[in-house]
Amino acid sequence: MIKYALRNKPIEKLVELAQSGLNDAVDLIIEKYYPMVVRIASQFYAPWAEFDDIVQNGLIGLIKAIYYFEENKSSFSTFAWRSIESEIKTFITYQNRKKNKMLSDSTSMDSVFDDVDDEQIDYFVADENTSTNVVKKTILSIVHEEILEKLNEEETQIFELWLDGYSYKEIEEMVGVNFKKVDNTVQKVKKIVRSKLSASILPFLEG
Numbered sequence: 001m002i003k004y005a006l007r008n009k010p011i012e013k014l015v016e017l018a019q020s021g022l023n024d025a026v027d028l029i030i031e032k033y034y035p036m037v038v039r040i041a042s043q044f045y046a047p048w049a050e051f052d053d054i055v056q057n058g059l060i061g062l063i064k065a066i067y068y069f070e071e072n073k074s075s076f077s078t079f080a081w082r083s084i085e086s087e088i089k090t091f092i093t094y095q096n097r098k099k100n101k102m103l104s105d106s107t108s109m110d111s112v113f114d115d116v117d118d119e120q121i122d123y124f125v126a127d128e129n130t131s132t133n134v135v136k137k138t139i140l141s142i143v144h145e146e147i148l149e150k151l152n153e154e155e156t157q158i159f160e161l162w163l164d165g166y167s168y169k170e171i172e173e174m175v176g177v178n179f180k181k182v183d184n185t186v187q188k189v190k191k192i193v194r195s196k197l198s199a200s201i202l203p204f205l206e207g
Contacts, residue, residue: 011076018066026066033062033080040084044092054088061087147192151185158185 006014006028017025037058044054065083069076151159154175161171168182175182 012071015066015069015076016071019069026063029066030059030062034059036077036081037062037084040081041088044088049092054091057087057091058084061085147189150192151188154181155185155188158182159189162186162189 006017006025009017011029011032014025014029018029037055041051041054041058061084062080064087065076065080068083069079073079147159148156154177157175158171158177158181161174162182162185166174168179171177171182172179
């Protein structure tokens with residue numbers, strides 16, 4: 001069994017294998033670092049957030065750490081701790097302010113994937129276990145960050161309204177643009193999603 005063979009490898013090697021697309025390495029890192037996630041999550045409390053939700057967002061931070069880790073800058077454990085803590089703080093801040101849908105909630109970006117090839121996102125629904133759901137949320141969060149980096153202020157406003165379910169007509173009136181501008185922005189977003197999925201995130205997650 002591949003996972004058994006990986007158990008004695010150093011964590012940095014596991015991360016390298018995970019970044020190259022080995023799912024068993026990802027699963028093993030999650031298994032090894034789950035106690036850390038729980039430990040960090042236990043330091044935070046909010047009456048309006050379930051502890052399990054805090055842990056789930058901590059796992060998102062862990063998977064982001066796997067994806068973004070660069071060797072020789074720090075140890076993986078240190079990098080992972082910071083990423084987990086940061087993701088939990090972001091989640092709690094969002095819950096507290098009750099503003100703007102953030103894509104740590106996997107449902108808020110479902111429509112972005114309407115035109116993406118089915119085979120590109122089949123793995124989203126292939127397995128409903130906890131690990132898969134967390135990975136889906138992580139992908140959505142990373143894609144969201146990529147999108148915002150490539151949009152100007154007006155396009156960002158259009159994108160956020162579109163995510164919230166407003167029609168093209170409503171967005172035209174609210175932002176003060178024409179139909180073509182709204183549609184061009186939506187198509188631009190979908191193009192970014194396709195590019196991100198095919199260029200980096202799917203190779204990272206697919207074996």
